[in-house]
Amino acid sequence: MRAVAAAAAGVGLDLAFPGVGWWPAAPLALAGLFVLLRGVRPAVGALVGGLFGLGFFVPHLGWSGIYVGPGPWLALAALQAAYIAGFGVAVALLGRVGPQRTGQLMLMAPLWVAQEAARARTPFGGFPWGRVAFSQADSPALGWAWAGGAPVVSFVVASTGALLAVAAFEMRDRRGRAHVTKNPATPLAAVVGSALLMAGGALLPLGAGGDGEPSRSVSVAAVQGNVARPGLDFNAERRQVLANHHAGTLALAADVRAGRVPAPDVVLWPENSSDIDPTRDRLAARDITAAAEAVGVPVVVGAVLAEPAPRVSNATLVWSPLGEVTDSYVKRRPVPFAEYVPYRSFFRTVTTQVDLVRTDFAAGKGAPVINAGPVRFGVAICFEVAFDDQLRDAVRQGAGVLLVPTNNATFGRTDESLQQLAMSRLRAVELGRSVVHISTVGVSALIRPDGSVTSSGGHFTAEVLSATLPVSTALTPAARLGAWPETLIGAAGFAVPGLVMARNRTARRRRRR
Structure with missing residues (x-):
């Protein structure tokens, strides 16, 4: 019993x-x-x-x-x-x-x-x-x-x-x-x-609570481009995911010109929005540059970089309208058995499914912050949002807004995306920061420092989320105590x-x- x-x-x-x-x-x-x-x-x-x-x-x-x-x-x-x-x-x-x-x-x-x-x-x-x-x-x-x-x-x-x-x-x-x-x-x-x-x-008293801190805000647009189909082969149709995010950004630019939405200070794409390395592929670079030119502001791109060979990197790139990468962050915590296989030869004797991970991702070593538009963003790529120190390190290094780019296409229509969104909402309260939680397929959301969702998308839909979010550099007790x-x-x-x-x-x- x-x-x-x-x-x-x-x-x-x-x-x-x-x-x-x-x-x-x-x-x-x-x-x-x-x-x-x-x-x-x-x-x-x-x-x-x-x-x-x-x-x-x-x-x-x-x-x-x-x-x-x-x-x-x-x-x-x-x-x-x-x-x-x-x-x-x-x-x-x-x-x-x-x-x-x-x-x-x-x-x-x-x-x-x-x-x-x-x-x-x-x-x-x-x-x-x-x-x-x-x-x-x-x-x-x-x-x-x-x-x-x-x-x-x-x-x-x-x-x-x-x-x-x-x-x-x-x-x-x-x-x-x-x-x-x-x-x-x-x-x-x-x-x-x-x-x-x-x-x-x-x-x-939620929020960073910095006495005397000047009131600041940033206008953001987050593009959820969707994929051709869910599953492990979500990017099997080469360039389709990149094309979806490119098209979503061009549509955003058209809406801005028509006065239907305010002009953003920065546009944010999710993890794996370009699984083709745009620093090496001319066509991928052309499409991202065209998107940034259309909106006239930096586009933050989730890209897979073909380095350090023979491994690859899960990166967040700040792409300017001039076609330049002005800042970047490489994921510090690749997911074991999903992005890399530890002790591959040993675990292959247990199951050959480890070979579904064809190429190991390398761990980044840089600070989890990027400068994009008028704001310094703290970045947690997908799985990293679950770790306490990831975004805490970012706010201690001056991040005024938090960015969680993720790709949930490999988990279908399960609760995984909602579980992850709940983590981003907790981080907003914990660190007194607005959070842009942007996924390839959803559920994406723009979150205020009190954990409330000001704008959200659907699941396996193509959408653009826009909002003006508060920016802060003050530290909450949680950020100070570590x-x-x-x-x-x-x-x-x-x-x-x-x-x-x-x-x-x-x-x-x-x-x-």
């Missing part, structure tokens, strides 16, 4: 994320997990955590197998579930030496943050997808990102779950029968406290039981005297 409940709670957590998007499911699912883990042995903790992880990650990552089959999808889900199994073991072990009952339940929140931190860093650079914080884009808890980033949002949601678990235990006796608690105020206080904790994020909140929260999950154990040992020694 415990095993079935654990898997069901994991499925419940997935309901908090887009496309269902019922965010209260996150604290409720974690409350269920915490109840199932209290007082268990390490082996049971591993089983409960692992089944919860599979119940969550199998549906949550279903998009990863849409075109490559169930093997890679289920392997990725199992790997991520293993971290939650480890969380279950840690809870069981620390519960034996640390606080009991209420104390043990509340310690599960920082341990959950520590588990997410480990997933975000290991192996092969980590996989932060599925962090609880990313389920809260429409929740009042989103505001906590301003104070301490995604780790603090996850901590708040996990702490809410822990308080709900406390309330549940206070209403039941050791044999599982409902009873009137000795202190009826305790479960009520736990439930009220959980609600206040989640709602507290709505009271925080990784410290995550470090301190995670450390507390292990330090508190250690302190309790030391205190208990001291007390026993005194009694012996």
Whole structure:
């Protein structure tokens, strides 16, 4: 029964994320997990955590197998579930030496943050997808990102779950029968406290909050050009994706001349809008230059560069109306097993599907910022938006607006694009910046610093999004604090039981005297 409940709670957590998007499911699912883990042995903790992880990650990552089959999808889900199994073991072990009952339940929140931190860093650079914080884009808890980033949002949601678990235990006796608690105020206080904790994020002053910072704005146009067909071969019809974005920009220029839309300061294209290297291909360069000339402003292009040979690079190029590349950024975190294959010869013995990645992408080493038009943009290409330090580094280097160019064509009509958009909305609040989230196929959006969407596109449509967005160079508390909140929260999950154990040992020694 415990095993079935654990898997069901994991499925419940997935309901908090887009496309269902019922965010209260996150604290409720974690409350269920915490109840199932209290007082268990390490082996049971591993089983409960692992089944919860599979119940969550199998549906949550279903998009990863849409075109490559169930093997890679289920392997990725199992790997991520293993971290939650480890969380279950840690809870069981620390519960034996640390606080009991209420104390043990509340310690599960920082341990959950520590588990997410480990997933975000290991192996092969980590996989932060599925962090609880990313389920809260429409929740009042989103505001906590301003104070301490995604780790603090996850901590708040996990702490809410822990308080709900406390309330549940206070209403039941050791044999599982409902009873009137000795202190009826305790479960009520736990439930009220959980609600206040989640709602507290709505009271925080969102935005960078720089006193005296002059009011600035930038007019942007983001072109979602669409592809000929979804799937791994989205760019099989050579030049078609580039042609789509070229045509969308020419249509934008016509609308500007006719007075239907305001003239932009910069035009932004998504990742892979030119899979042909325009720095080497004359026709690709001609089309991009023609688009920039038509609008009379720089066009920011997502391009695949044929360097450093024999590898390639996933780059964002600032292309001027004169046909010059005035600035660039190369993706620092290529996706393992999607953009490069680590230990290829070894993994080929496991599955020949690794050879679907024909050429490895090289990791860039430059700062994640570009100067385009009147603004310095912080850039996170696709998968990079899930990492806390990527855009935080950018705003610390003066980025006034954030750019997330992405290509979702390889995931079809799944929830992957909505999951990623939720991450961009959290980054807007966390860093006090407007975000241009632009995809080849959608769902694209222009996001204000409070996380609200001012303009959005459809899925597998050709559209141009336009808006005037605020620009800021001030730093939020989350940007200033960096990784410290995550470090301190995670450390507390292990330090508190250690302190309790030391205190208990001291007390026993005194009694012996």
